Amino acid sequence: MYNAKEVEKKWQEIWDKENYYEPSNDFSKEKKYILSMFPYPSGKIHMGHVRNYAIGDALARRFRTMGYNVLHPLGFDSFGMPAENAAIKYGLHPKKWTYENIDYMKKELYSLGFSFSKTRLLATSDEIYTKFEQEIFAKMYEAGLIYTKKANVNWCDNDKTVLANEQVEDGKCWRCGHEVEQKSMNGYYVRITKYAEELLKDLKYLEDKWPNQVLTMQENWIGKSDGLEFELDVSSSNKDLDGLKFSVFTTRADTIFGLSYFALAPEHEITKKVLETNLISENDKDKIKAMQNMSAKNRAQSEKEGVFLGIYAIHPITKEKLPVWVANFVLADYGSGAVMAVPAHDERDFEFAKKYNLNIKYVINGENKKDNEPFTEYGILFDSAEFSGLDSASARIAIAKEFENRKIGKSIINYKLRDWGISRQRYWGAPIPIVKCDTCGSVVENNLPVALPEDVVIDGEGNPLEKHPTFKQCKCPKCGKDAIRESDTMDTFFQSSWYFARFASNPSNWNTKAIDDEAKYWMNVDQYIGGIEHAILHLLYARFFQKALRDLGYLNVDEPFERLLTQGMVLKDGAKMSKSKGNTVDPDDIIKNYGADTARLFILFAAPPQKELEWNDSAVEGAYRFLNRLYDKALGINVVDFSNINHANLSKDDKLARLKVYEALKKADDVFNKTYAFNTLIAACMEGLNALNNASSDEVLSEGFAIILSILDPIIPHLASELSEKLFNRTNIKTYELKEEVFVSDTIKLGISINGKNRAEIEVDANANQDEIIKIAKDKAAKWLEDKIIVKEIYIPNKLVNIVIK
Numbered sequence: 120m121y122n123a124k125e126v127e128k129k130w131q132e133i134w135d136k137e138n139y140y141e142p143s144n145d146f147s148k149e150k151k152y153i154l155s156m157f158p159y160p161s162g163k164i165h166m167g168h169v170r171n172y173a174i175g176d177a178l179a180r181r182f183r184t185m186g187y188n189v190l191h192p193l194g195f196d197s198f199g200m201p202a203e204n205a206a207i208k209y210g211l212h213p214k215k216w217t218y219e220n221i222d223y224m225k226k227e228l229y230s231l232g233f234s235f236s237k238t239r240l241l242a243t244s245d246e247i248y249t250k251f252e253q254e255i256f257a258k259m260y261e262a263g264l265i266y267t268k269k270a271n272v273n274w275c276d277n278d279k280t281v282l283a284n285e286q287v288e289d290g291k292c293w294r295c296g297h298e299v300e301q302k303s304m305n306g307y308y309v310r311i312t313k314y315a316e317e318l319l320k321d322l323k324y325l326e327d328k329w330p331n332q333v334l335t336m337q338e339n340w341i342g343k344s345d346g347l348e349f350e351l352d353v354s355s356s357n358k359d360l361d362g363l364k365f366s367v368f369t370t371r372a373d374t375i376f377g378l379s380y381f382a383l384a385p386e387h388e389i390t391k392k393v394l395e396t397n398l399i400s401e402n403d404k405d406k407i408k409a410m411q412n413m414s415a416k417n418r419a420q421s422e423k424e425g426v427f428l429g430i431y432a433i434h435p436i437t438k439e440k441l442p443v444w445v446a447n448f449v450l451a452d453y454g455s456g457a458v459m460a461v462p463a464h465d466e467r468d469f470e471f472a473k474k475y476n477l478n479i480k481y482v483i484n485g486e487n488k489k490d491n492e493p494f495t496e497y498g499i500l501f502d503s504a505e506f507s508g509l510d511s512a513s514a515r516i517a518i519a520k521e522f523e524n525r526k527i528g529k530s531i532i533n534y535k536l537r538d539w540g541i542s543r544q545r546y547w548g549a550p551i552p553i554v555k556c557d558t559c560g561s562v563v564e565n566n567l568p569v570a571l572p573e574d575v576v577i578d579g580e581g582n583p584l585e586k587h588p589t590f591k592q593c594k595c596p597k598c599g600k601d602a603i604r605e606s607d608t609m610d611t612f613f614q615s616s617w618y619f620a621r622f623a624s625n626p627s628n629w630n631t632k633a634i635d636d637e638a639k640y641w642m643n644v645d646q647y648i649g650g651i652e653h654a655i656l657h658l659l660y661a662r663f664f665q666k667a668l669r670d671l672g673y674l675n676v677d678e679p680f681e682r683l684l685t686q687g688m689v690l691k692d693g694a695k696m697s698k699s700k701g702n703t704v705d706p707d708d709i710i711k712n713y714g715a716d717t718a719r720l721f722i723l724f725a726a727p728p729q730k731e732l733e734w735n736d737s738a739v740e741g742a743y744r745f746l747n748r749l750y751d752k753a754l755g756i757n758v759v760d761f762s763n764i765n766h767a768n769l770s771k772d773d774k775l776a777r778l779k780v781y782e783a784l785k786k787a788d789d790v791f792n793k794t795y796a797f798n799t800l801i802a803a804c805m806e807g808l809n810a811l812n813n814a815s816s817d818e819v820l821s822e823g824f825a826i827i828l829s830i831l832d833p834i835i836p837h838l839a840s841e842l843s844e845k846l847f848n849r850t851n852i853k854t855y856e857l858k859e860e861v862f863v864s865d866t867i868k869l870g871i872s873i874n875g876k877n878r879a880e881i882e883v884d885a886n887a888n889q890d891e892i893i894k895i896a897k898d899k900a901a902k903w904l905e906d907k908i909i910v911k912e913i914y915i916p917n918k919l920v921n922i923v924i925k
């Protein structure tokens with residue numbers, strides 16, 4: 120039995136002393152930047168963290184052994200709501216709560232032996248990080264990449280704050296249960312849409328390096344479509360409305376002759392104008408107002424509803440008068456907030472038309488077209504004037520051209536991607552560095568950082584910065600007159616969008632620069648590791664930042680993460696581990712009872728990293744027993760020089776043991792460079808060790824343990840270092856060449872065929888002669904040869920023995 124606690128403490132101290140964790144300043148060396156997504160400092164690490172960092176650490180350690188200059192840093196994503204909620208619940212200051220948690224989690228992570236750089240450690244709530252984040256904000260603002268606009272947001276009037284879509288549950292505030300309303304508010308927006316095309320195009324570059332699923336999700340989220348945009352004239356008995364115009368966008372111009380009504384968003388300007396008239400009843404007006412107060416998400420989930428607005432619009436070609444409705448499924452910020460409805464060829468329009476008894480007019484024919492169902496495929500046009508007979512694809516182009524010729528519409532490209540609203544009415548975040556001056560307007564603060572005041576009252580009602588007695592009062596940086604400081608803070612996703620570039624900068628420059636030139640050596644991240652839940656938000660924002668920071672002169676590559684591994688969740692009893700379900704396992708307990716190496720071995724052995732991992736107590740014990748066996752066996756061998764093994768002279772068992780060890784070595788290259796299937800690598804090492812049980816040559820045993828300890832070193836670094844020191848003075852931790860002689864087999868397999876039919880197989884000594892081989896073959900095939908006359912015996916070397924009988 121080895122003493123895990125003692126061994127692990129010893130090696131963690133040695134690594135610390137040897138600066139093992141730190142990257143070198145030798146930039147002539149080839150680099151590897153290995154990064155696991157940084158944690159939120161919620162208090163304690165959980166098994167999902169252990170998995171995430173065990174994968175990253177195994178890669179970092181392996182690449183160091185291979186001679187790469189390795190950057191493997193750790194940080195904390197430390198702004199955000201839980202710190203404020205803890206303040207409300209326990210009366211703790213968010214800063215105190217956050218930094219105490221960071222200290223505790225750092226200890227836990229180091230106790231697992233993760234080789235994180237200790238000089239490049241950061242928390243995004245550090246004042247120096249805020250300072251340079253505000254500098255980046257200012258540069259983006261000046262470049263037009265950040266702007267303000269008034270838009271609809273989720274508002275809780277009880278808590279006096281904006282809520283994210285995720286914080287609205289069934290239309291109610293997640294904290295106080297108050298009905299959430301839609302409120303039009305000013306906020307800061309990041310112009311991510313400016314990069315929509317590049318973000319889409321560069322997904323091609325990431326193919327085979329990122330999981331397909333993530334690439335597809337990003338592609339859909341960006342949602343590029345090309346189509347036709349055109350304007351409509353309103354026709355109404357009300358003279359304020361008659362002649363007004365609105366525009367619509369469609370990707371199916373080929374269905375234009377099937378148009379039967381229009382649907383507007385509840386917030387559309389024309390809807391608002393109708394509300395001021397007596398064209399519709401008070402009851403209908405109330406229905407529309409209720410729609411306006413629902414969040415987009417809730418509207419999308421609820422039943423399709425609409426109200427006829429009492430006005431018409433003129434079909435741009437046929438000049439028919441078509442009814443204009445308001446519908447809850449039309450979103451104000453997609454397209455122009457108005458859609459042309461073609462119920463015959465669109466499911467949603469069809470459902471709506473059926474419900475309200477609107478006209479359904481088919482204009483596309485195709486094989487799968489059925490009566491009384493929408494036909495949404497491409498087909499051949501009919502009842503479409505001169506376009507009848509064209510197929511949908513050519514009709515889309517021809518009709519768009521006709522609109523352009525007549526100057527009543529144009530072909531445009533549309534994206535689903537929206538600009539990113541980053542204003543939060545929260546205390547524990549990075550203040551938006553803008554000052555509002557009556558004379559100069561919005562001015563960027565030039566004395567950074569705008570730091571958070573610590574003397575705040577956090578009671579869960581409203582923004583503590585807004586209520587702070589002095590925070591908002593300031594002088595205008597431009598004219599020096601009294602001005603008002605912006606009291607909103609930034610979305611925490613802003614911080615996580617550039618921390619990897621900060622890590623890549625030399626910490627000796629952290630006080631003077633946001634990102635320094637060293638980042639050009641380290642960026643991009645060679646391997647990024649994290650959960651699939653970040654597929655859109657974080658991974659899209661970070662890609663945008665990389666491109667924006669490139670264009671602002673901070674960075675020089677297009678993509679932040681060269682390769683991405685999304686690790687699966689850790690489950691227990693079939694469900695994700697969570698405190699509320701009471702099915703968690705505390706990593707501290709595993710470390711205390713078995714040691715860090717057991718935790719690391721179990722988590723990498725139990726499943727391929729990309730797949731879900733089911734917790735299994737007996738498998739944890741199994742991992743522990745394996746380490747103990749390894750320890751005992753290793754210490755039982757007689758270490759000798761193994762540099763000149765004469766393979767041909769070895770016994771069969773020694774040869775087999777060598778083969779198994781070298782098979783594991785071969786697998787290691789594949790696993791660390793490509794597949795990350797650590798589970799199969801560990802299994803191969805176990806097979807190697809089993810085969811070594813039967814070996815008797817001291818040379819073979821010495822070589823075997825030297826290689827296997829070197830392969831396992833990134834996975835169980837403490838025990839592997841301990842044994843490597845005891846046996847080989849650590850000289851064995853290096854890369855090994857494969858040896859061909861080991862893979863050459865002693866025996867060959869031959870088929871036996873009788874009258875051309877395959878009957879059996881034999882394994883013979885590779886040096887056996889033809890007569891011996893034929894004799895073995897005949898013995899094996901005896902039951903088919905009984906009472907027969909052998910006409911011919913043919914041996915085809917290395918393939919088969921053919922016997923002809925009659």
Ligand SMILES: [Zn+2]
Nearest residue numbers: 275278292295
């Ligand atoms: Zn509330």
Ligand SMILES: [Zn+2]
Nearest residue numbers: 556559595598
């Ligand atoms: Zn001013």
